[in-house]
Amino acid sequence: MSSQKPVYMIHKHHATHLHYDLRLEIDGVLKSWALKELPLKPSDGVEAIQVVDHSLKYGHFEGVIPPFHYGAGPVMIWDHGIFLNFTTDHTKKLISAKEAEKRGYILFELQAHKLNGSYLLVRITKKKQWILVKLPDKHVIKGRKPASWNKSVKSGKTLEEIFDEKSAITYEKWLSTGANIRYRKKK
Numbered sequence: 001m002s003s004q005k006p007v008y009m010i011h012k013h014h015a016t017h018l019h020y021d022l023r024l025e026i027d028g029v030l031k032s033w034a035l036k037e038l039p040l041k042p043s044d045g046v047e048a049i050q051v052v053d054h055s056l057k058y059g060h061f062e063g064v065i066p067p068f069h070y071g072a073g074p075v076m077i078w079d080h081g082i083f084l085n086f087t088t089d090h091t092k093k094l095i096s097a098k099e100a101e102k103r104g105y106i107l108f109e110l111q112a113h114k115l116n117g118s119y120l121l122v123r124i125t126k127k128k129q130w131i132l133v134k135l136p137d138k139h140v141i142k143g144r145k146p147a148s149w150n151k152s153v154k155s156g157k158t159l160e161e162i163f164d165e166k167s168a169i170t171y172e173k174w175l176s177t178g179a180n181i182r183y184r185k186k187k
Contacts, residue, residue: 006097008083008110009059010038012152012159015073022132023054024083024108027098030054038115039134040141048121050128062154064166074163076152081112104130113153115139 006025013021020038023030033048059080065072087100087107100106104123110116117139123130134140150158157165 005082005084007056007059007080008112009080010078010115011061011075012078013071013073013075014159014163015065015071018159020078021051022048023059024097024106025056026101028056030056030059031101033121033130033132035132039119039132042134042136042140044134046132048130048132050123050130062152062162064163074159074166076157076159076162077154079112079114079153081110081116084109084111086118114149 007023007030008025009023009030011021011023013019017036020035022033022035025031030053032051032054034051035046035048037046039046059077062075062077064074085094085097085100085106085108087095087097087103087105089095095103097106097108106121107118108121109118117137118135120133120135121130122133152158152162155162
């Protein structure tokens with residue numbers, strides 16, 4: 001997943017509740033924030049709770065996290081692309097995304113399948129609470145969202161289809177295991 005330009009992605013995830021996980025490649029890992037919704041217009045400011053870092057290879061994951069594991073539930077790759085850091089210090093000098101995250105202020109641009117344009121992440125407490133804001137530009141989402149917004153950019157499946165497919169595979173394995181046990185008992 002590593003590239004010359006840092007990757008960006010959003011996982012749509014139904015764990016204890018439906019949410020989106022924003023992931024930005026910073027310093028060799030996917031820095032992650034959980035969002036209840038996505039900011040689509042400049043007037044939107046969405047709470048973003050910073051969660052644990054994920055490995056770059058986790059960016060490929062789409063499927064169902066098993067019960068009793070952290071984040072159990074279906075996960076889809078809702079969007080992916082690259083992100084460009086434009087954060088500057090008080091002298092207008094560009095600073096690294098790592099330094100920007102440390103300072104609690106990341107100005108960036110997304111170039112992706114669904115979300116594009118300029119965004120700002122700002123930490124609002126000393127803990128993990130941030131706000132994600134869409135900045136005014138030509139990529140403001142207006143009107144109805146396309147039907148493709150309910151589908152994965154990786155598989156073209158909805159979250160429900162990903163969950164149902166995994167459940168069907170698990171059920172088939174359970175049936176197969178049960179049949180093998182019955183067959184052994186008869187012998």
